[in-house]
Amino acid sequence: RKEVEQDPGPFNVPEGATVAFNCTYSNSASQSFFWYRQDCRKEPKLLMSVYSSGNEDGRFTAQLNRASQYISLLIRDSKLSDSATYLCVVRPSGGYNKLIFGAGTRLAVHP
Amino acid sequence: DGGITQSPKYLFRKEGQNVTLSCEQNLNHDAMYWYRQDPGQGLRLIYYSQIVNDFQKGDIAEGYSVSREKKESFPLTVTSAQKNPTAFYLCASSLAGGGSNEQFFGPGTRLTVL
Numbered sequence: 528r529k530e531v532e533q534d535p536g537p538f539n540v541p542e543g544a545t546v547a548f549n550c551t552y553s554n555s556a557s558q559s560f561f562w563y564r565q566d567c568r569k570e571p572k573l574l575m576s577v578y579s580s581g582n583e584d585g586r587f588t589a590q591l592n593r594a595s596q597y598i599s600l601l602i603r604d605s606k607l608s609d610s611a612t613y614l615c616v617v618r619p620s621g622g623y624n625k626l627i628f629g630a631g632t633r634l635a636v637h638p
Numbered sequence: 639d640g641g642i643t644q645s646p647k648y649l650f651r652k653e654g655q656n657v658t659l660s661c662e663q664n665l666n667h668d669a670m671y672w673y674r675q676d677p678g679q680g681l682r683l684i685y686y687s688q689i690v691n692d693f694q695k696g697d698i699a700e701g702y703s704v705s706r707e708k709k710e711s712f713p714l715t716v717t718s719a720q721k722n723p724t725a726f727y728l729c730a731s732s733l734a735g736g737g738s739n740e741q742f743f744g745p746g747t748r749l750t751v752l
Contacts, residue, residue: 570728
């Protein structure tokens with residue numbers, strides 16, 4: 528079983544739609560959680576951290592359910608510029624700043 | 639402008655040749671990392687370094703080597719022992735190796751073995 532699992536997609540949605548991505552992780556002792564965004568053939572960039580209480584950044588909302596080991600990302604009012612691959616990233620507890628990456632979920636927003 | 643640079647952007651290598659990928663950062667970060675990304679897979683950690691003159695193997699270090707002689711530089715050598723070297727290689731850095739500090743990525747090097 529992969530340590531971080533995501534639906535690969537692609538999710539094809541029209542502009543203005545709301546779309547949700549899910550992610551599960553296997554290590555219950557994981558400490559920190561993130562969503563990164565990766566444009567085609569580019570490097571990943573941090574989109575947002577994910578906190579237990581849930582957090583929002585503009586049109587983006589992230590949720591964490593530690594009991595179910597489940598992370599989600601909600602994008603409201605999708606824009607063409609949101610088209611990218613979204614990587615779910617988990618940091619296990621202890622040691623150095625190790626990150627475990629999911630394979631990513633691809634989003635395509637069309638006019 | 640502070641950031642991470644990787645060179646070259648594209649690299650072609652014949653089988654049996656070693657090749658070195660460059661990674662430089664001017665963010666004054668202590669920790670640096672090398673990942674590889676294959677289609678349909680998440681990034682996988684090759685090597686990391688928490689401080690100058692020290693580095694550790696990641697999850698897939700076989701066939702690779704690194705050095706960390708300067709704080710700002712962390713070159714990766716892909717040796718002929720690496721069985722499937724064709725991949726997208728990403729270098730990253732962060733403030734410190736411990737704790738949850740954001741990792742910043744360079745633009746990557748796309749290596750193709752012919």
